[in-house]
Amino acid sequence: MGTGFLAAHLTSSDFQVRGEVLPLQESRSVEEITTEIAGAANCTIAGFVVEGSTISTVRFELCGDAVVHEGFAVFALLDGKRVYYQVVGAETGEESFDSNPLGKQIAIASQLGSFVDQSSFEKFPWIPPMNTPLFRQDIDFKSADGDVDEHYGFLVGKVPSTDIPVYGLIESMVDHHTAILGATGTGKTELALDVIRQALSEDTKVFCVDFTGEYKHRLKDCRPIFLGPSKEQADELDAKLFDVETGSYGAGTEKRALREEMDKLRGETKNKVAEFLESEENYFTIFELAEITNSAATLSLTELYLSAIMDWARKHRQARKILIVLEEAHTIVPESTGSGFDFGTQWIVSKIGQIALQGRKYGVGLLIITQRTALVSKTILSQCNTFLTHSLIDQTSLGFLTNVYSPDHCRLIPNLGKFEFIAYGKGILADNPIVLKRDFDPKIKAASDALRKELKKPAADEAATPEE
Template sequence: MPKIAVSPFDRARYLGTVTAVTPLDVRLNLPFGTEIASARYAGHVIDRGQVGEFVVIEGQTSAVLGRMVEIRLPDRDRLSVEPERENRADVANPIGVVRLLGSVDLVSGHSSRGIPSAPRVGEYVYLAHPDFLRHAIDSAADKKGATVRIGHLTGSQDSEIAMSATTVFGRHCAILGSTGGGKSWTTAHLVEEVARLDGKVLLIDPTGEYHTLEQATHVHLGGRRDGEDDARCFVSFPHRHLNEMDLFALLQPSQGVQAPKLREALISLKLIAILPDLADEDGHLIKNGREKKPINRAIREHDALLRKAGANYDIKKLSLQIHHECVFPNGTNVMRWGSAHDNSVSSCISLCIRVDGAVNSEHLKPVFSPEDYMADVTEVIDNFLVGTEKILRVSMRYMPFEQSARELVVNALGRHLLAKARDGNFKDSPLVVVLDEAHQFLNKSVGDEVNRVHLDAFGLIAKEGRKYGLTTVMATQRPRDIPEDVLSQVGLLIVHRLINERDQGVVVSASGAIDASMATFLPTLREGEALIIGSGAVMPLPVQVIPPKRRPDLSDGGGGNWMRPGAPAED
């Protein structure tokens, strides 16, 4: 451990003396707290008492680190600072409140979140020297292996903040912040850092704003070419990757007759995709009056293939296949199906209409009837994982919200990645999945009351993906919509400006490293400034994040100018 390069207890940086101590904070006199002009010493500004400053409390064996969270005057002194008072002999006696954050051992130089002994009344408090802060940060950070450059300590350009890649990505990361706080900026920078460190990152981009990323493979889920010269890569998400629950959420069959008939129709279509000889000339499995034994035997023999994720079938034949399923269970004998069951046919008419509407929907073409030039996005991802590219961005800009298709597709993509992780595909080559606007795809259910699907794929990745080499970076402006059990798995929080009190409360609960007094700093953070909270930081660190090479931009993602063309801008 390197020795401390600068004394933490420099008399020129003296702020005041401790007057009261609690387990969480101390109070101190601030004799210079009413000075307006800042002093300078050894090239550094010394404000001698401002909210937000980092301070050091003198101890026998350790230096206790803290942050000023409140400065006030006792009621008896509050008029002493009024410039119009005739009697200017009154002396102001400001009081400061410092939230305790951690400590630095004066012998070993090692820093930690723990405080070996509480400060004592009468001990001196000093403004923390930038070099001492940098020592405290570096001695606590794990710098083994590759490091991720985060930014610099706010107000100190020389205090670079860097953490090991394992600290940032090894136990998931959450980027939180209100609109305009710099969340997208940080997300883009971390994506660039993964690529710089020769890692692989899959970015799911719901808005299309990350089209500015350089050295990335960009694909669009849905949409269509503007012409033969359109060089953009459009991909599909074929219906076979949706499981039964996904389809039920899309098609919403009723619980009585429709759900069983839809389930049987799906099995029949998958069966004839394996054994085409069982189908009629139009590609349907006719059951009216047919012998049961050959069909039931084939279902038993191919049960594993029928239940396998991604089993192929022709969705365009589903509506009529449902009709063919509406037969009596027994005909003239139990060995054959009976004739058409008119009540079942009538009950399934509305379902068949919904099926035809979904299959022929222009918005759902990337799922049910993709263009020939559209590659399967799961195959694109699989090829990316074994290729040399470092960044794959999947834009969801053209994927519709209709019938919750966007949420179901992203959830199914997460399921696909988790399945590959469980098969050991990321053991030797970890993958970081960046999910922007994560609140859209977590802690939500889609579908009606009968056919409800809980979007849990990325929650499961957060809970178990780490042991398989699959980790995630979740970016959201609504932390309150992220499940508590998911946030509890996050090892590093990068918190930009948060205005909503509920969102601030979520950060306080999830981090365990800040309280309500520290959360009050969140609404005042500037653009690009964030509070770093996690196991790799000795204390919550206000950091100005390094900007990405090219900032995210919504102009190509549907944002544009809401004013009519040529309209004059108002002052």
């Protein structure tokens, strides 16, 4: 019992007598038959559409020897178009024929759409009929369909099990906000570096807030300049904040001194930011701070520079495309409710949030990068229009992402492998969420390992004795 194809070419004249058994005059291989019905070579039948399918998600029963896994792509021929679906889940079932039960595997696949102009997935508007065959194609996509013109965007990743490329639009990522999420070691930093390089290639001013110290090494070929207060200024602000916290009741005198110091820093900051944004030579700056243990000081100084960028952008509407990169975003735009922050710190976080919310109107986009999604302000995350999500396991993060992805895609997130992620939004040339994979590059791995080793040296040197 099963579903099959009528593979022979028959005419009505072939049948003369009811019930007659006819020998086939032609002999064709499975490969030849599959090539004909799939419309392409090197295809294998993955399965057939079964009940319970919808426009956005199909269910198909696997053929006995079909091999698919999470993230694999399959396609169906619908209205003359090759419509792609991506496996996001699976389940087993059983059909009973009296005393002879039959086990089956049902794959669940989310629609990617038809691949248009070798650049983007366009949603297909209808459901495939029952028993429609789904195929896998084990070939190099680009060699079969031609080279892809780079003007479509920059390569974000490829669909697993295929060489189908998926592209991103940096203009949409800058005009709106983008979030790169994922646990440590999943590959989000490498993706962020690619986004930054692409933004710079499009003459976008990039202001990167990085307290890890990694970006200045990894992006040194982009010739960054460095903005931020001097160590003396940072120490002075740190001290004045401490005075406010430990002063007498009300700390009136200490608060006045702090306000005067902030006003002085604000004026200097505006001049530095304006010089950078109006420069025709410098397009990339990294915001650095001397080592400060006071998180309130860190947030205060960050707010100074982000406010200066917003003030400039407001006065010079759309004169420059500006991308603000927030690495370790949970330390810069934290979820302040219930975090033990005092009123002043909550006000600063709220101010940074307002900058994020208003930035789009003035050509200022945000790139948020974090491994602790649960601790980032949800007000700001909810303003992101593009999400690139690597593996996460905490339920708070997954709960938030149910507002972004389908339940099937959310169930995939904890199981994503290294360099795998789900991409969705205005910055991705695909109408639906899509699982992508980036190729492992041993050169990047070697450079990253060397940098981490180098960054550990100062601490080791300080701990060493003079004899050592």
